[in-house]
Amino acid sequence: MNISLRALRYVVATADFGNLTEAARHLNVSQPSISAAIAQFEAEYGVQVFVRHHAKGVTTTIAGTRIVNEARLLLNHARDFGQNARAMADEVRGEIAVGCFWTIATHFMPGLLSAFAGSHPGITVSLDEGDQQQILDAVISGRTEMALSYEFARPEEVMAEPLAELPPYAVLHPDHPLARRERISLADLRDEPFILLDLPHSRDYFMGLFRSVGVEPQIAFRSRAYELTRGLVGHGRGYTIQNVLPRTQITHDGGRVASVPLTDTLPPVRLVSLRLRRQAPRPAVEVFGRHLKAAFAPGGIFEPGTLSPRSTVR
Numbered sequence: 001m002n003i004s005l006r007a008l009r010y011v012v013a014t015a016d017f018g019n020l021t022e023a024a025r026h027l028n029v030s031q032p033s034i035s036a037a038i039a040q041f042e043a044e045y046g047v048q049v050f051v052r053h054h055a056k057g058v059t060t061t062i063a064g065t066r067i068v069n070e071a072r073l074l075l076n077h078a079r080d081f082g083q084n085a086r087a088m089a090d091e092v093r094g095e096i097a098v099g100c101f102w103t104i105a106t107h108f109m110p111g112l113l114s115a116f117a118g119s120h121p122g123i124t125v126s127l128d129e130g131d132q133q134q135i136l137d138a139v140i141s142g143r144t145e146m147a148l149s150y151e152f153a154r155p156e157e158v159m160a161e162p163l164a165e166l167p168p169y170a171v172l173h174p175d176h177p178l179a180r181r182e183r184i185s186l187a188d189l190r191d192e193p194f195i196l197l198d199l200p201h202s203r204d205y206f207m208g209l210f211r212s213v214g215v216e217p218q219i220a221f222r223s224r225a226y227e228l229t230r231g232l233v234g235h236g237r238g239y240t241i242q243n244v245l246p247r248t249q250i251t252h253d254g255g256r257v258a259s260v261p262l263t264d265t266l267p268p269v270r271l272v273s274l275r276l277r278r279q280a281p282r283p284a285v286e287v288f289g290r291h292l293k294a295a296f297a298p299g300g301i302f303e304p305g306t307l308s309p310r311s312t313v314r
Contacts, residue, residue, distance in 0.1 A: 005078050007041045008071040010034045011049060015068040019057040072142030073279055080282055093122035094284040099135045099147030100127060102199075103226045104271070107244045108148065111301050116291050123284045131224075132201040139274050145285045147274040148292060152201035160272035161289070163296040166243040167268040168209060169259045171229075173236045174249070179258035186215045186264050193220030193238030195229045205269060206241050213264050233257045243269045271296070 013023040014034060024031040042049055049064035060068055080094035100109055105127070113125060128144050132152045138144040139158055151160050170189060172179040178188055186209065194217040196203060210217045220238045223229050229240045234255020245259050273292050275281060281289065296302045 003074070004037070004041070005075065007037045008075055010037045011041060012068055012071050012075065014038060014050065014058060015060050015064070017057075018059065069141045073276075076142065076145060077282060080284060092120070092283045092287050094282065095124040095126060096146070096282070096284045096288055097126045097128060097144045098288065099138045099144035099149065099274075100129050101132060101135055101147075101149040102129050103197075103242075103244045104148055104150075105129045106226070107246060108295075108302065112148075112292070112295055115295070115301060116288065119291070120287055123287060125288065131199045135274070139276055142276070142279075145275065145279075145281065146289060146292075149272065149274055150201070151270045151272050152205065154274070157277050158274050159277045160270075160274050161293065162270055162272055163292060164271040164302065165268040166271055168206075168241050168243050168262055168266055169245055170239055170262055171233050171242050171245070171257050171259050172239045173233055174256050174258040175236070176239070176258070179260060181260060183261045183263045185262060186210060186213050186266075189217075189239060190215050191218065193218055195221045195223070195232050195238045195240040197224075197226060197229050197240065197242070198222035199224055209241065209264075209266050212266065227252050230257055231255060 009027065010023065010029075010033075013027055014020055017023045017026060020031050020034050020038075024034050027034070038049065047063050047067065048061050049067055050058040051061060052058050076097075109127065113127070116123070116125065128138055130138065132150060135144075135147045135149045136153065136155065136158060139147050140155070148163075154160055170178070170184055170186075178184050178192075196206060196217075196219050207217070221229075221232060223232075226242075230242075231251045231253050232238065233240055234251040234253070234257050242259075249257050249259065251257060273289055275285070275289070294300050
């Protein structure tokens with residue numbers, strides 16, 4: 001049986017919007033056209049993709065979820081096929097979807113995207129930011145084709161290429177007595193109020209640091225917002241632990257913080273590029289992957305050893 005790319009687009013759009021009417025509006029086609037195409041698809045392949053709910057839209061079945069994920073991958077290839085075929089002798093062109101962990105995005109993505117646009121103007125990057133679980137879900141579902149993130153909770157179906165290791169730092173108010181030291185230990189912070197970046201998997205990493213040295217942190221505040229934790233430190237409300245540090249010690253609201261290395265033997269976080277193991281990357285995705293690897297290699301814009309807050313990007 002021939003697979004209709006149009007039917008696949010209808011299936012994916014319906015899954016994304018959870019509603020035939022909204023999917024039709026997004027694709028600028030009639031709702032009956034989408035309904036008929038999906039019904040024909042289900043009949044031809046003998047599988048129910050959606051459960052219809054009267055006046056409440058649709059949800060995907062278990063099999064339907066897998067079909068939608070595979071359909072995304074096929075559509076990504078089809079999207080660039082014609083353009084790449086015509087421009088085979090020229091530079092690679094197309095649009096790629098890249099995921100990035102929130103805190104990594106603010107620190108590294110401006111330089112990465114700017115340099116990539118300058119060297120590969122024919123490739124457009126669509127950026128999708130989120131926490132670790134959202135990043136992994138997007139890679140597995142095919143919504144993103146590559147991601148820059150950590151190796152936390154990586155399933156076997158997602159492969160990772162190491163880029164850099166980022167050690168943990170203590171972030172304190174600059175007037176705090178410990179901020180004037182060259183290095184401190186987690187034991188030095190035992191009785192200080194701790195401000196936790198409370199994101200999936202990130203919180204487990206930070207709490208694991210304390211457990212590894214037998215220290216129980218005094219959690220005073222939890223937040224899912226990276227800059228809010230720094231802002232609270234800048235107002236003297238406690239300290240936090242961070243691996244990705246801005247090159248400025250000024251917070252968004254004008255406060256100041258100080259970053260101090262830790263003396264404890266603590267595991268760094270591994271910065272990696274992620275992609276789906278079973279899916280061969282399209283040419284444009286391969287180009288972006290090489291760009292990421294070069295950016296963190298010796299001589300790159302984020303050369304190893306220059307990732308601390310006291311350094312600058314060349």
